[in-house]
Amino acid sequence: MSTLFAESFLERPRRELAPGAYWVPDWLGVEEQRWIVARFRDWGRGPVPPRAAMIGTHEMSVQTVCLGWHWRPYAYSREAVDVNGNRVLDFPDWMVRLGRKALFAATGDRAMAEGYTPDTALVNYYGAQSKMGMHQDRDERSVDPVVSISIGDTCSFRFGNTSNRNKPYEDIALASGDLFVFGGPARLAFHGVTKVMPGTAPADCGLGAGRINITMRVTGLSD
Ligand SMILES: O=C(O)CCC(=O)C(=O)O
Numbered sequence: 001m002s003t004l005f006a007e008s009f010l011e012r013p014r015r016e017l018a019p020g021a022y023w024v025p026d027w028l029g030v031e032e033q034r035w036i037v038a039r040f041r042d043w044g045r046g047p048v049p050p051r052a053a054m055i056g057t058h059e060m061s062v063q064t065v066c067l068g069w070h071w072r073p074y075a076y077s078r079e080a081v082d083v084n085g086n087r088v089l090d091f092p093d094w095m096v097r098l099g100r101k102a103l104f105a106a107t108g109d110r111a112m113a114e115g116y117t118p119d120t121a122l123v124n125y126y127g128a129q130s131k132m133g134m135h136q137d138r139d140e141r142s143v144d145p146v147v148s149i150s151i152g153d154t155c156s157f158r159f160g161n162t163s164n165r166n167k168p169y170e171d172i173a174l175a176s177g178d179l180f181v182f183g184g185p186a187r188l189a190f191h192g193v194t195k196v197m198p199g200t201a202p203a204d205c206g207l208g209a210g211r212i213n214i215t216m217r218v219t220g221l222s223d
């Protein structure tokens with residue numbers, strides 16, 4: 001079987017793009033990806049349905065569902081005040097563990113990983129035409145890292161600098177199962193998704209079309 005013991009780590013090695021920004025290709029196995037996709041389908045059934053957030057008068061092209069805290073431009077709340085007013089699902093314990101494991105895999109810093117307790121996740125669904133403009137994740141009060149996991153179609157992810165949305169930036173192909181972490185000096189780097197490549201999802205990842213991205217964060221908020 002030609003895919004057994006594939007040498008993809010030679011073609012897509014793990015990298016630190018900038019201090020604090022780590023890319024770990026193929027971090028999640030397909031079985032884990034499928035399990036997360038099944039959870040994604042559960043989350044989509046409520047209490048708050050996925051929605052395209054409004055940035056001013058412009059509707060985002062991704063559908064977002066949140067865990068722990070509900071994000072809207074540019075604030076967090078427990079209730080989805082811009083959707084149906086319902087309280088969002090609790091942040092799952094397994095995702096805290098996944099976040100810690102991810103941070104350790106990316107950084108090798110055990111103490112930091114053990115102390116990491118994400119309390120919100122933005123789960124975005126990208127269709128074939130979806131994009132996300134260059135932005136900073138800056139609605140959190142905490143400077144703890146953002147942990148990003150991708151499942152489904154490969155996208156072109158643009159990782160930039162901390163000053164503005166222009167160059168220098170680097171475009172990388174985030175594929176199904178890839179982990180990306182940005183923390184420390186990269187925590188406020190501009191980033192975005194310039195395109196999704198339809199038909200590139202692995203057959204067994206659980207998602208027939210499109211792309212899911214989960215970003216775990218620490219809000220630094222308390223009720
Ligand atoms: O989809 C991605 O890879 C990035 C998502 C993102 O930047 C965000 O949700 O703030």
Ligand SMILES: [Fe+2]
Pocket residue numbers: 135136137191
């Ligand atoms: Fe972001």
